[in-house]
Amino acid sequence: MAHFLTEEMILNMGPHHPSTHGVLRFILQTDGEMMRRAVPDIGFLHRGIEKIAELVPYQSFMPFTDRIDYLASACCNLGYAVTVERLAGIEIPEKADYLRIIAAELTRIGSHLIGLGALLLDLGAVTPFVHALRERETFNDLMEALCGARLTHNYVRIGGVSHDEPPSFREKTRKFIDHIENEFIDEFNELASFNTIFINRMVNVGVISPEQAIEHCLVGPNLRGSGVKYDVRKNDPYSIYDRLDFDVPVGHGKFGTLGDCYDRYWVRVEEVRESCRIIRQALDQMPESGAIRTKLTRAFKPPKGEIYVRTECPRGEMGFYLISDGGASPYRLKIRTGSFTSMAIISEVSQGVMVADLVAIIGSFDIVAPEVDR
Amino acid sequence: MKREDLIKLLLSKMGRSIVRIEEMPNNDIIMEIYTDDLVPIMVSMKKDEDLRFTTLMNQLGVDYGESFAVIYNLYSFDLDNKLTVKVYMDKDNPEVDSVEHIFRGVNWFERETYDLLGIRFKGHGNLERLLLPPDWEGHPLRKDYVYPEVYNGLELKRKTLLEE
Amino acid sequence: MHSLAGIIYDFLVARFGRSDLLDPLFGLAGYLIPCFVVLGVVSTISGLLTYFERKVSADIQNRIGPNRVGPYGIFQFVVDGIKLFLKEDIIPDAADKFLFRLAPYIVFSSTILAAIVIPFGGPFIIADLNIGLIFIIVVSSLVVVGFLMSGWASNNKWALLGGIRSAAQIISYEIPAAFSLLTVVLIAGTFSMQEIVMKQGPWPWNWFLFHNPFTFIAFFIFVISGLAEINRLPFDFPEAESELVSGYNTEYSGMRFGVFFLAEFANIFVSASIAAAVFLGGGNIGLDPYKSGIVYQLLMVLVFFAKVLTLCLVTIWVRWSLPRLRIDQMMSMCWKYFIPISFSCLGLTAVWLLIFNGNGIFWRISG
Numbered sequence: 001m002a003h004f005l006t007e008e009m010i011l012n013m014g015p016h017h018p019s020t021h022g023v024l025r026f027i028l029q030t031d032g033e034m035m036r037r038a039v040p041d042i043g044f045l046h047r048g049i050e051k052i053a054e055l056v057p058y059q060s061f062m063p064f065t066d067r068i069d070y071l072a073s074a075c076c077n078l079g080y081a082v083t084v085e086r087l088a089g090i091e092i093p094e095k096a097d098y099l100r101i102i103a104a105e106l107t108r109i110g111s112h113l114i115g116l117g118a119l120l121l122d123l124g125a126v127t128p129f130v131h132a133l134r135e136r137e138t139f140n141d142l143m144e145a146l147c148g149a150r151l152t153h154n155y156v157r158i159g160g161v162s163h164d165e166p167p168s169f170r171e172k173t174r175k176f177i178d179h180i181e182n183e184f185i186d187e188f189n190e191l192a193s194f195n196t197i198f199i200n201r202m203v204n205v206g207v208i209s210p211e212q213a214i215e216h217c218l219v220g221p222n223l224r225g226s227g228v229k230y231d232v233r234k235n236d237p238y239s240i241y242d243r244l245d246f247d248v249p250v251g252h253g254k255f256g257t258l259g260d261c262y263d264r265y266w267v268r269v270e271e272v273r274e275s276c277r278i279i280r281q282a283l284d285q286m287p288e289s290g291a292i293r294t295k296l297t298r299a300f301k302p303p304k305g306e307i308y309v310r311t312e313c314p315r316g317e318m319g320f321y322l323i324s325d326g327g328a329s330p331y332r333l334k335i336r337t338g339s340f341t342s343m344a345i346i347s348e349v350s351q352g353v354m355v356a357d358l359v360a361i362i363g364s365f366d367i368v369a370p371e372v373d374r
Numbered sequence: 375m376k377r378e379d380l381i382k383l384l385l386s387k388m389g390r391s392i393v394r395i396e397e398m399p400n401n402d403i404i405m406e407i408y409t410d411d412l413v414p415i416m417v418s419m420k421k422d423e424d425l426r427f428t429t430l431m432n433q434l435g436v437d438y439g440e441s442f443a444v445i446y447n448l449y450s451f452d453l454d455n456k457l458t459v460k461v462y463m464d465k466d467n468p469e470v471d472s473v474e475h476i477f478r479g480v481n482w483f484e485r486e487t488y489d490l491l492g493i494r495f496k497g498h499g500n501l502e503r504l505l506l507p508p509d510w511e512g513h514p515l516r517k518d519y520v521y522p523e524v525y526n527g528l529e530l531k532r533k534t535l536l537e538e
Numbered sequence: 539m540h541s542l543a544g545i546i547y548d549f550l551v552a553r554f555g556r557s558d559l560l561d562p563l564f565g566l567a568g569y570l571i572p573c574f575v576v577l578g579v580v581s582t583i584s585g586l587l588t589y590f591e592r593k594v595s596a597d598i599q600n601r602i603g604p605n606r607v608g609p610y611g612i613f614q615f616v617v618d619g620i621k622l623f624l625k626e627d628i629i630p631d632a633a634d635k636f637l638f639r640l641a642p643y644i645v646f647s648s649t650i651l652a653a654i655v656i657p658f659g660g661p662f663i664i665a666d667l668n669i670g671l672i673f674i675i676v677v678s679s680l681v682v683v684g685f686l687m688s689g690w691a692s693n694n695k696w697a698l699l700g701g702i703r704s705a706a707q708i709i710s711y712e713i714p715a716a717f718s719l720l721t722v723v724l725i726a727g728t729f730s731m732q733e734i735v736m737k738q739g740p741w742p743w744n745w746f747l748f749h750n751p752f753t754f755i756a757f758f759i760f761v762i763s764g765l766a767e768i769n770r771l772p773f774d775f776p777e778a779e780s781e782l783v784s785g786y787n788t789e790y791s792g793m794r795f796g797v798f799f800l801a802e803f804a805n806i807f808v809s810a811s812i813a814a815a816v817f818l819g820g821g822n823i824g825l826d827p828y829k830s831g832i833v834y835q836l837l838m839v840l841v842f843f844a845k846v847l848t849l850c851l852v853t854i855w856v857r858w859s860l861p862r863l864r865i866d867q868m869m870s871m872c873w874k875y876f877i878p879i880s881f882s883c884l885g886l887t888a889v890w891l892l893i894f895n896g897n898g899i900f901w902r903i904s905g
Contacts, residue, residue, distance in 0.1 A: 011695050017783060033699075033865055043505040050490070051514050086400050124771055124862030130599040191859070197772055198861045214429050214451065217479030230451060236401075307399045308432065308447050308458060319432045321445065332515075334434035336447075344482040355699075356781050356864045373505055 008036060011355075015044050024362075024369050026346075030355060038350040038358055040343050045373040053333035058084055058300050059158055061330070066152035068335060069371040071114055072314045074100075074107040074143070077156035079311035082238050083320040084158050086309055088302035092294050096160035097240045098286035102173065103146065103155050105275040105282070109180060110139040111314035112268045112275075112366075119265060119363035120192050123201055128192040135184055138176050145169060158300070160293030170283050177276040185272060193269060202265060203256035206349045206361035213259065216348070217341045220316020221271060222365055225251040225264030232312040244281050246274045261364035268366065301328055315339050315366055339371040377403055380455060383424060391415055404458045412461050413471045419448060419457075420476055426450045427457060430473070433483035435491040437517045442468040442493055463493070472498035490515040543568035545661055572664045573654070580653050584803035585615040587850060591803075594851065595858045622796035630693060630789050637691035642790070642797035645684030649804045651677040656811045657731045659821020659842035660835030661828050670731035671723060674812060675716045678767065681805070682708045685776060685786050688798075692789040700785025703865060704776030708767050710872045715763035717880035718756035721887045722746045722816050725753070725896075735820035736827070740841075743900035745819040750890045750899050752883040757817045759880045761849070764813065766868070768805035771857040775865050810849035811842075818845050 009032075014025035023044040029036035049068060053061050065080045066073035078100055085092060117132030140150040145166045147155040155162055192198055208218070213226035223230060231248040233241040249270030251263025304326040310319045316338020325331040342365040350358050377397055384395060384405060391411035398404040407415055419427040432447035446459040463470055472495035474481050484495045485504040492513035495501055503510065509526070512519055523531040547568035554560060589604065589612060596603025604611030629638055655670035657663040667673055682705050689701015725746060726734045738744050747757050766773040777785030787798045814820055821827070821842030825834050863871070 009695060032702075043503075043507070046505040048514060054515075120861060124774065125860060126595075127599050127858050130601070134600055192861070195861060197863055200867060201861060201864055215478050217429055217431065217477070219431075228451065235454060236456075305399060306404065306458075308402060308456075309400050310431065317431070319447065321432060321434055321447070323436060332434070332436045334432065336432040336434075340482065341479055344479065354864060354866065356862075359781055 006031070013038075013358075014041075024343075024367070024372075026358070028355065028358070033354050033356075035350060035353055035355055035358060037347055039347050042343060042369070042372050045370045047370075047374065049374045050333055050335060053330050055329060057328050058302065058330065059296070061333075062157060063152070063154045066154050067370065068318075068337065068374060069111075069313060069315065069339075069368055070151060071368055072107045072111040073151070073153045074103040074155050075111075075311065075313040076318060077154065078104045078239065079309065079313065079318045079320055081156045081158050082311060083307060083309040083322050084302060087305055087307045087322055087324060088300075090159050090294055090296070092160050093291040095164075095287050095290040096292045098282050099146075099161045099165060099292065100156050101239055101241070101244070101282045102279055102286075103143070103153065103161070105278045106139055106142060106173070107153070108275045108314045109177075109272050110136050110143075112272050113139070115314070115366035116188070116192075116265065116268055119360070119366070120198070122359045122363040123198065125192060125195075125198070128188060131184075131188065131191065135180060138179075142169070142173060142176060145172070157293060159296050160291075162293075164292050170286075173279065173283060177279050181273055181276040185269065189269070193266070199255050199262065201356075201360055202260065202262035202364070204260050205353065205357045206261045206364060207257045208259040208345070208349060210259065212345075212348075216345045218316070218345065219341065220312065220314070220338045221267045222264055222316060222338070222342050224249065225267045225364075226259035227251050227253075227263075232310045232317055236310060238309065238311055240282075241278075243285070244278050246278050246281075249274065261360050264364045264366075299328055301326060313338060315368060315371060316342070335374055337371040337374065339365070339367045339369075342367055343372045377401065380457075384457075387422065387425070388415055388418065398458060402456045402458055404460060406460045406462070409461045409463050409470055412459075413473065413476070415459070416446075416473045416476050419459075425455075426452045427455070428452070430477040430480050430483075433480055433487065435487040435493045435515070437491060437515060438462075439465075439517060441465055442491065444470055444487065444493060446473070468493040469496060470494075471496050472501075474498055489513070492516065543572060543665055546571055569664065572662075576653050576658075576664055577650060580650060580804050580807060581800060583807050584800050585619065587803040587806060588618070588799070589615045590847075590850070591854045591857075594854045598855070598858045619796060622793050622799075625792040627792035627794060628789075632693040633789065634691040634693065637687050638789075639794070641684045641688035641691060642794045642801070643684075644687060645681055646797050646801040646804070648677050648680035648684065649801045649808060651680070652808045652812070653804075655731050656808065657735050657815050657820050657842070658811075659827070659838035659840070660830075662835075662839060663732055666730055666732040669729045671719055671729045671734070671816070674731075675712070675719065678808075679708065679712050681767075681801075688790070689776075689786040692786070694789050696783045697786050697788045700776045700782045700788070703782075704769060704786060706865075707769070707773065707775055707868065710869060711763040711766035711773075711876070714759050714872065714876035714880040715767060717877070717884050718760040718763070719812075719816060721753050721756040721880075721884050724884070724887050724891060725749055725898075731815055731820075732827070735815050735822050738819035738822050740819065740822055740824040743898075744822075745817060747817040748898070748900060750887060750894075752887045752890065753817070756880060756883045756887075757813070759876055759883070760817070761813055761852075763872075763876060764809040765853065765856065766872070768802065768809050768853075770802075770806065770853055772860045772863050773868055774862060775868065806850055806853050807846065810846045810853065813849055814842060814845040818849075820845070 009030050011028040011030055013028055015023045025041040027039045027041060049064055052064055062077060065076040068076045113132040113136045117129035121129040143153055144150050147153050147163050208226050210226045210228050213223050213228060227250050229248055229250045234248055249267050251258060251267055254266050255262055302324050304324055306323045308319060308321045310317050319336035321334040322330055323332040349361055381395055381403060391407045392405060393408060394406040396404060419425050427448035427450045429449050430446060431449045434445050436443045441462050442465055443460055443462050448457045448459060461470060472484055482504060484498055485501060487493050488495060488501050489503045489505050490513055547564050550564040550567060593603045604614035607613040607617050629635055652674045654664045655667050655673050685704040686701045689697045723729060726737045728734060738746055742748060746753050769776050787795055790798060821838035823838055823841055827838060
């Protein structure tokens with residue numbers, strides 16, 4: 001038997017590769033189609049947002065939070081606003097609270113639509129992605145009606161929200177969530193989620209056990225996909241989430257092993273339904289009129305202190321560690337994002353899978369590059 | 375568990391290592407410990423049956439001017455407790471033990487802290503720059519950081535119209 | 539001589555008279571003229587197929603699709619072709635320049651070669667070879683050489699991976715495809731494409747598709763293997779854009795890329811034509827293709843193209859609704875399922891013919 005002299009191939013995937021969401025780079029060690037490991041190389045989108053925070057006043061930092069995760073800007077806004085309000089002890093009007101929740105949950109739906117669609121796009125199914133974008137268009141219209149922006153909303157402000165609801169906003173939102181809940185998700189599942197090829201691609205790939213997920217600090221849907229029932233909205237409620245009734249979907253090995261790519265995918269599909277439920281309740285409970293903003297002084301200075309607030313973003317927990325020295329801008333602001341730890345686990349999960357599986361794994365984590373780099 | 379109870383429990387278990395422990399906004403506890411005791415404390419945080427801080431939610435470094443600090447946010451899934459652990463270190467020689475072998479997810483957090491603040495973690499397997507290019511000079515989140523004007527022949531300083 | 543070449547030869551002889559000097563020229567013209575016509579026709583059809591695909595995919599995805607150039611955007615493919623012509627043709631420095639230049643043309647010509655024996659309905663077949671089906675099987679494997687060549691010559695790891703993938707894939711799927719075609723040969727008793735078409739009838743129960751259950755299975759195996767051979771989704775591994783950037787044609791630009799692109803669509807057409815001719819009765823409308831009037835002959839062409847376009851539509855439909863398999867799943871599907879099934883179809887068809895004396899399942903109706 002002759003011995004072939006083989007050697008491992010070093011492949012450079014990215015920064016401009018069709019399936020790296022944003023600007024990511026992976027260095028792959030492959031043996032033909034099989035992969036020894038994939039080492040992520042990040043930092044291409046590092047904009048120094050934490051440094052910027054130390055240079056600008058508290059209110060002026062709000063637009064920068066949009067850019068942490070541009071697919072879910074209202075959620076990032078909300079996290080930062082809650083952090084500063086809790087440190088400074090600012091009470092906000094009730095209506096503003098509801099408007100915030102509606103904006104954040106709409107954003108979660110919009111973000112998950114892109115995440116699910118992009119995963120399928122990476123696996124070669126183009127049509128579900130376009131269908132998902134079609135629904136996201138309605139979300140964009142709703143947010144535009146609400147605050148005038150379609151991507152970087154900058155809607156939540158410290159002390160409230162920027163705009164009151166426009167006329168007929170409630171009916172339009174109700175129509176949108178009814179459509180998503182009753183028609184779109186079922187249609188999407190028929191088209192994509194229950195497709196045999198898709199299931200075969202996702203099941204038993206990139207398995208993360210619950211212990212491993214906790215060990216590697218995974219958060220959000222990626223943690224819940226491994227079967228850990230933990231959601232900041234439930235376990236450590238902020239804003240008015242404690243008044244709303246919703247479930248926390250967790251993975252349970254729907255078609256294969258617990259914690260595989262399909263579980264993470266399915267958790268996101270279920271979360272869209274839960275978000276619809278939350279929005280419907282918030283729309284019912286929201287007062288018809290009222291103040292939407294507590295007026296702050298222009299040179300707003302919170303008291304001296306430290307605070308760590310966690311909020312639930314579409315890509316997992318977004319934590320803001322804020323240190324204030326009593327000045328006009330934060331002394332130090334650390335933003336802990338969900339994609340950051342998801343990205344770190346990839347080199348571990350990707351050992352011994354195929355190149356095509358890596359694409360599925362990246363997609364199932366729903367990584368957004370600017371959130372990793374900040 | 376109530377915060378007062380947890381503080382009492384922590385004081386009884388590891389009182390000798392604690393410099394300062396007090397309540398923090400957002401239902402949190404901040405606990406300042408001696409730098410040398412970091413690893414044993416983290417081990418008992420994770421392994422102790424009454425504490426069970428199984429996950430490290432966040433880690434960051436702070437430049438306090440005269441000293442550096444590293445802050446760890448711990449969380450217990452089982453008991454739903456939060457805890458913030460803080461260690462201070464000397465500005466001239468910012469060095470602290472790595473807790474990577476206890477909480478494996480902290481790997482990238484420590485790399486990021488090293489990258490942006492220049493705090494070295496003893497015992498870390500791969501302490502390299504994470505976000506910035508490998509040949510970048512300085513650590514931007516330090517308070518005395520001066521933004522470079524040129525990087526690899528690239529003009530970084532943007533001139534305003536008035537300056538031109 | 540039962541072919542277009544023979545008809546043209548006869549026509550030229552009748553027009554200009556027989557002479558020793560011109561005779562070889564007439565013979566050559568008899569083959570060359572249809573060749574160029576078919577080249578033009580197949581290229582145009584491939585171009586139209588790109589338009590067709592864009593329109594169909596747009597319908598599937600709630601979009602409008604091309605609608606600017608010409609009525610309903612029908613000239614979009616012409617504009618695309620012009621654009622590709624005008625683009626700079628970049629050859630990487632480190633590439634093997636000769637092979638790099640050669641590869642697209644090998645791919646394209648091996649695709650077009652199969653069109654020689656495709657019966658377009660009526661007398662319209664360039665050469666009715668008595669080994670027509672074997673010829674198709676042989677030349678369609680030649681594509682591999684072009685893909686592998688382009689992957690290797692690009693000196694790009696992604697392209698190389700794509701080339702190797704395509705070699706593995708096309709060679710593997712060649713086997714079930716050939717076996718399922720041979721099933722029909724058993725029934726027809728000939729390799730000649732025109733005769734295979736003529737042995738079927740105008741109605742579905744005359745088609746070899748419904749001759750017996752095993753040809754029915756063989757048809758689907760052929761269509762799926764055809765998808766794999768022409769690198770279409772769910773088997774588009776050689777150019778899986780989310781995994782391999784663009785696979786073997788990563789480094790290609792300009793018209794060389796255009797040739798690859800055209801070859802892909804020509805391949806769809808050729809594959810669909812083979813399936814239509816072999817299993818679906820081709821352009822057979824129950825009349826003799828050589829002795830009936832021109833109107834009937836054109837009707838045969840129409841019938842043939844209707845069947846082919848339906849199959850193309852299915853190909854496109856599959857492309858825009860399914861995700862991609864993984865390479866190991868694709869290979870195990872071929873070697874563990876398709877080859878045994880197609881092989882047993884071949885054997886069982888032989889048994890069927892022996893038991894039922896060569897008759898199909900509908901032999902009472904079809905007489």
